Amino acid sequence: MTSRIAVELNGRLYEGDVEPRTLLSDFIRHGAGLTGTHVGCEHGVCGACTVQLEGEPVRSCLMLAVQADGRSLRTVEGLAPAGGLHPIQAAFQERHALQCGFCTPGFLLSIEAFLRERPDPGAAEIREALAGNLCRCTGYRAIVEAVELAAERLRAGRGA
Amino acid sequence: MPGVAAVLTGADLEGRARPLPTGSVEDGVVADAGHPVLARGKVRYAGEPVAIVVARSRALAEDAAELVEVEYDPLEPVLDPRTAGGAPLLHDHVPGNVLVSWARTSGDVEGAFSRADRVVAQSFHIPRLVAAPIEARGAIARHEVREDVLTVWCSAQDPHRPLAQLGAALDRDPDRLRVVVPDVGGAFGSKGAVGVEVAAVAAAAVELGLPLRWTEDRAENFLSAYQGRGLDADVELALAVDGRILGLRAVLYADLGGYLYPTTAVAPHTTAMLLTGAYAIPAAAVQVIGAATTKVPTGPYRGAGRPEAAFLVERMVDLAARDLGLEPVELRRRNFVPPEAFPYETPMGWTYDSGDFERCLDTALELVGLDRWRAERERARAEGRLVGIGIGMYIERAGGLWESAEARLEPDGRLLVRTGSSPHGQGHETTFAQIAAEELGIDPAAVEVRWGDSLAGPAGVGTFASRSVAMGGSALVVALRELKERAAGAGVGVLELAASEGGLEVSARFGSGLVFASGAYVAVVEVRRATGRLEVLHLAAVDDSGRIVNPLLAEGQVLGATVQGLGQCLVEEAVHDEEGQLTTANFADYSLLTAAELPPIESRFVETLSPLNPLGAKGIGEGGAIATPAAVANAVADALAPIGVRHVDPPFTEPKLWRLLREAGA
Numbered sequence: 122m123t124s125r126i127a128v129e130l131n132g133r134l135y136e137g138d139v140e141p142r143t144l145l146s147d148f149i150r151h152g153a154g155l156t157g158t159h160v161g162c163e164h165g166v167c168g169a170c171t172v173q174l175e176g177e178p179v180r181s182c183l184m185l186a187v188q189a190d191g192r193s194l195r196t197v198e199g200l201a202p203a204g205g206l207h208p209i210q211a212a213f214q215e216r217h218a219l220q221c222g223f224c225t226p227g228f229l230l231s232i233e234a235f236l237r238e239r240p241d242p243g244a245a246e247i248r249e250a251l252a253g254n255l256c257r258c259t260g261y262r263a264i265v266e267a268v269e270l271a272a273e274r275l276r277a278g279r280g281a
Numbered sequence: 282m283p284g285v286a287a288v289l290t291g292a293d294l295e296g297r298a299r300p301l302p303t304g305s306v307e308d309g310v311v312a313d314a315g316h317p318v319l320a321r322g323k324v325r326y327a328g329e330p331v332a333i334v335v336a337r338s339r340a341l342a343e344d345a346a347e348l349v350e351v352e353y354d355p356l357e358p359v360l361d362p363r364t365a366g367g368a369p370l371l372h373d374h375v376p377g378n379v380l381v382s383w384a385r386t387s388g389d390v391e392g393a394f395s396r397a398d399r400v401v402a403q404s405f406h407i408p409r410l411v412a413a414p415i416e417a418r419g420a421i422a423r424h425e426v427r428e429d430v431l432t433v434w435c436s437a438q439d440p441h442r443p444l445a446q447l448g449a450a451l452d453r454d455p456d457r458l459r460v461v462v463p464d465v466g467g468a469f470g471s472k473g474a475v476g477v478e479v480a481a482v483a484a485a486a487v488e489l490g491l492p493l494r495w496t497e498d499r500a501e502n503f504l505s506a507y508q509g510r511g512l513d514a515d516v517e518l519a520l521a522v523d524g525r526i527l528g529l530r531a532v533l534y535a536d537l538g539g540y541l542y543p544t545t546a547v548a549p550h551t552t553a554m555l556l557t558g559a560y561a562i563p564a565a566a567v568q569v570i571g572a573a574t575t576k577v578p579t580g581p582y583r584g585a586g587r588p589e590a591a592f593l594v595e596r597m598v599d600l601a602a603r604d605l606g607l608e609p610v611e612l613r614r615r616n617f618v619p620p621e622a623f624p625y626e627t628p629m630g631w632t633y634d635s636g637d638f639e640r641c642l643d644t645a646l647e648l649v650g651l652d653r654w655r656a657e658r659e660r661a662r663a664e665g666r667l668v669g670i671g672i673g674m675y676i677e678r679a680g681g682l683w684e685s686a687e688a689r690l691e692p693d694g695r696l697l698v699r700t701g702s703s704p705h706g707q708g709h710e711t712t713f714a715q716i717a718a719e720e721l722g723i724d725p726a727a728v729e730v731r732w733g734d735s736l737a738g739p740a741g742v743g744t745f746a747s748r749s750v751a752m753g754g755s756a757l758v759v760a761l762r763e764l765k766e767r768a769a770g771a772g773v774g775v776l777e778l779a780a781s782e783g784g785l786e787v788s789a790r791f792g793s794g795l796v797f798a799s800g801a802y803v804a805v806v807e808v809r810r811a812t813g814r815l816e817v818l819h820l821a822a823v824d825d826s827g828r829i830v831n832p833l834l835a836e837g838q839v840l841g842a843t844v845q846g847l848g849q850c851l852v853e854e855a856v857h858d859e860e861g862q863l864t865t866a867n868f869a870d871y872s873l874l875t876a877a878e879l880p881p882i883e884s885r886f887v888e889t890l891s892p893l894n895p896l897g898a899k900g901i902g903e904g905g906a907i908a909t910p911a912a913v914a915n916a917v918a919d920a921l922a923p924i925g926v927r928h929v930d931p932p933f934t935e936p937k938l939w940r941l942l943r944e945a946g947a
Contacts, residue, residue: 142340159466161415162499166868169415217837221706223416223466251876255868257415257467258706259837260844260905261876 126190130155131199139186145179146170148186149196157197157226161255168254171227172196178234197226200233208278209233209271218267220258228254228264236272240279244269284337285345287489289481291319291331298484301477302449303541306550309383309569312375316540316578318450318480324353325371325539326577327862328504333481335493358861362534362572363513371539371573380537381546381571383553387628388564393528397519401601406930407589409511409536409855411503411871412582416466418506419496420479422486432459433483435475438468439703439743440735443475446543450480451487455735462733465705469845470581471506472705473745474543478505503866508855509582511536512549512589516556518597524605524612528564531556531593535571538578545578546571551586551678554629558594559638559674559799560616565628575861581745583845583906591675595911596928599671599918603927609672609915610646614639620889631678633797635889635899638674641823645672645801648883649821654805662923667808668818669920673911676799677747679900680893683792684752685739686760688717690779690786696721696728701741702753703732707902708834709749715831716754716896720761721775739788747900750830751796755894760789762895796891798899800824802843802908806916813939815851817880817913825887827899832886838901839884846909848874850917854932921945 123138130153137152149158149172161169163182170181173195201207206214209232219225228251235242235250242250247268248261256264300315320331332349336342359368365378372378394400420435431453437443440460448455465472482495497505512535519528535549553567602612617638618625625633654670661668687699698717702709714728732738741753764787768775779785805819822843829835852872856865865871890897910931917933918926924945929937 140340147339159416161417162868164499164867164869167415167499217708217833220708220837220841221414221416221465221467223414248876248879252878253875255415255873255875257413257469257845257873258841260840260842260882261879262840262882263837265876265879 124187126187128189129193131195141185141187143186144182145184145186145189146181149181155196155198159223159226161224166255167224168231169224169227171230171254173230173234176234178231195230197229200229208274212267212271212274216263216267216270218259218263224254224256228256232268236275240272240276242272282345284341286335286491287485288345288349289333289485289488291317291321294319294484297488298480299450299452301446301474301480302543304543304546306381306383306546308385309381309546309550311541311546312372312380314372314375314380314541314573316477316542318477318484326575328577329539330478330481330505333485335485335489335491358575358859360574360857360861362536362570362574365572365574371575375573378573379570380541380573381535381549381569383550384568385553385629386566387630388528390528390530390564390566393564394519394530397527398522399520399604400517401520401597401604402517403597403600403928405514405516405593405596407510407512407592408931409579410509410582410849410853411855412469412471412506412509413873414467414469414471417497417499417502418472418476418478420482421492421494422483423492424487424490426490429457430459431457431483431487432461433479434461434463435479436465437462437472437475438705438745439741440733441701441741442473442743443479444735446475447480447483451484460735462703468705469583470509470585470745473581473743474507476506499868500866503871504863505577507542507545507578507580509579510589511579512552514593516593516597518601520601520605522605524607524615526560526562526616529557529562531567533567533569535569536574536576536579537571538574538576540578542578542580544580548579548581548586552589554631555587555590555676555678556594557627557629558590558676559618561618561622562628567629576857583842584903587675587677587903587907588910591673591907591911592914595673596914599915600928613642613672613674631795633676634891634893635827636797636799636825637887637889638799641799641801641825641887642672642674644885644887645803645821645823648823648885649803649805649819654819661807667810667920667923669806669916669918671804671912671915671917671919673802673908673915675904675908675911676797677900677903677907678795679747679798680751680793680796681746681748682742682752683790684741684756685788685790686753686756687739687788688757688760688764689784690764690775691784692780694723694727694776694779696723698728698730698757699738700730700732700753700757701739702749703744705744707749707838712750712831712834713754713757716757717761720758747798747902750896751891751894751898751900752791754830754898755896756789756791758895759791760787763787763789791894793893796827796893796899798824798826798901798904800904800908802912804912804916806913806920808917808920808938810942813935813937813942815917815933815938817847820880820882820909822882822884822905823887824901824904825889826901826904827891828888828897829886830896830898835886835901836884839905840882842903842905843882843909844874844879846906847913849910850913850931850933852932852934
């Protein structure tokens with residue numbers, strides 16, 4: 122038994138047939154073929170699968186695909202224009218804020234939403250905001266620095 | 282069931298898959314107890330694979346797996362490596378449940394202990410840990426029937442060891458097997474040996490004539506991927522009254538689990554070999570008893586035996602300092618292997634190639650601000666607060682064996698490098714391009730680095746033991762120097778020669794003995810009296826990894842390893858219940874540190890160059906995970922000294938410390 126769902130995925134309409142039990146994360150990866158969203162724990166702790174639903178970060182492993190029907194989703198593939206880097210991605214690269222990179226898409230989607238809400242955060246606030254995403258490689262400090270750098274550039278971009 | 286292709290058990294794989302090889306230990310006895318691909322008759326731990334369900338989708342496979350009925354007659358669990366010898370046998374042919382045994386004595390140990398003014402003894406328990414890469418394990422296997430070539434793509438640390446391990450398990454010639462390791466989401470030692478699941482998937486792909494994919498979930502990773510650490514130890518130090526260490530004696534009881542993975546025996550042997558640490562100890566006797574227990578096997582996890590060695594010897598040195606009434610800093614200075622002693626052969630028989638341990642310690646003490654923290658500790662104690670300072674020296678065995686590199690310099694000046702070494706987050710692409718660019722004087726952007734395909738790349742040993750730059754990087758240097766010699770012979774530059782000859786190709790293999798990175802970490806902690814909560818106030822990390830090629834990436838390794846080391850101190854512990862069931866099998870029960878829990882960490886490098894390779898490099902991947910637990914453990918013991926606590930084993934969780942505080946009447 123499957124249901125037909127339609128979602129706006131990174132600004133484009135995507136329709137697909139899913140079983141009611143299909144996780145949103147599996148739908149994104151295997152249905153829509155967007156494998157930039159990574160699956161780390163499937164119990165809502167590691168944050169690797171974080172995507173944005175109507176602009177808000179959610180764990181795609183804790184949602185069913187059918188719950189996203191008729192709504193808009195943004196994944197890491199929708200963060201930057203083709204061939205380019207979003208300012209947060211560029212900051213990650215410059216500050217060496219990723220090593221294996223597996224957790225990175227989840228961090229990026231969490232941080233993008235965070236900086237929209239808090240454009241000028243303090244270091245402690247950044248660390249709190251990052252605490253919903255696990256990284257086993259970097260020890261986080263470079264990620265905190267990348268967020269500071271990205272925030273500064275995004276503010277400057279808005280001011281310009 | 283529609284959509285289900287097959288259900289295979291151990292009986293179905295009879296004659297098609299053998300247990301994985303067991304590995305070996307120099308001068309040690311290793312039992313013939315390799316991990317079977319699927320269990321036959323007896324399962325030896327909760328989490329051991331018993332059957333494989335092949336279906337069109339994961340959901341269907343999971344539905345079908347629920348219909349597989351396994352009848353278990355419970356056997357007596359064997360959980361404690363100290364008492365496993367008297368427990369029922371896990372393997373009928375392995376007497377005393379001893380999977381690995383090893384012992385070495387060097388110097389007059391008995392004499393040292395009888396001469397000693399003071400003997401310090403302590404027992405230790407280092408819990409098992411879970412490596413927990415955020416990407417769990419997975420593999421795809423496809424068998425081309427006509428050519429009889431089996432291709433396995435797997436999340437592994439390198440293609441070479443899976444190639445050898447799968448070749449042995451499936452009895453398949455290396456030229457009928459291809460292993461591809463694409464981008465890998467972290468490993469930390471846990472993907473150096475292929476899981477038996479990979480062998481099962483590969484065997485099933487051949488058997489069924491279907492391409493198969495296996496991706497484990499997090500619960501499977503906790504239950505079935507080999508774990509790290511798991512060591513009990515009894516250690517004694519013999520000391521003269523002036524603080525000179527005369528001798529060391531130790532028995533190590535390693536909790537190895539139900540079987541031996543190819544790398545299981547490595548960690549306890551490494552612990553034994555490094556047990557004299559940074560100190561010139563003239564006599565030592567160390568015995569390793571690697572016990573079979575009814576738990577998932579252990580294997581390398583970041584540090585792989587070295588954190589255990591650092592924890593044991595560094596705790597012993599602090600206990601000795603306390604018993605002799607000496608400053609821990611001073612006791613260390615009196616016993617360090619001095620800089621002029623290199624190459625220095627330890628009593629256990631490894632030869633440290635280079636180092637300057639006192640300089641590392643001085644750098645770390647300066648970095649942390651020792652005088653300031655000592656004053657702060659006195660102030661805190663006067664107020665009844667529990668603040669402690671701890672030092673963790675470390676030695677990291679790195680490098681060894683060999684690696685290879687191929688390079689092709691195109692007529693237009695682009696350089697294609699193929700390395701046998703392969704990354705899973707370390708940044709080989711950057712580092713190796715930088716090494717090549719520096720050697721040839723070209724732009725790093727003109728260098729392309731490829732790796733990870735057993736068919737397309739040069740042979741290699743693998744990415745482990747922090748050996749990539751020292752071995753793989755050196756192989757690349759050797760190859761490129763040969764290019765430069767060719768050009769010099771022709772009286773032109775390499776770029777000119779490449780342009781005139783339509784490109785140049787070169788390959789090289791580089792081998793050397795072990796190199797030894799080292800360092801000094803200093804931790805300052807406070808234990809909250811009311812709650813037992815441990816706060817790390819400051820951590821200074823000083824690593825001597827020889828020449829640092831890329832400071833940004835090197836610091837990334839230090840910070841990442843240090844935070845893993847902190848996790849081991851603060852929260853991480855794989856807990857099994859009295860029946861041997863893992864009770865910490867998800868990220869809620871086995872927590873990793875988050876960004877919100879970071880203490881201030883400062884990192885510096887001391888560079889004493891290794892004489893064993895052209896880069897002068899040692900290793901950078903593991904120091905933080907090795908030294909941090911030792912430094913924090915010493916700081917915790919220092920903090921709790923005023924209330925009469927002598928020793929605490931990690932992890933230093935709030936409930937554990939709270940109970941200690943209550944017992945001490947604090």
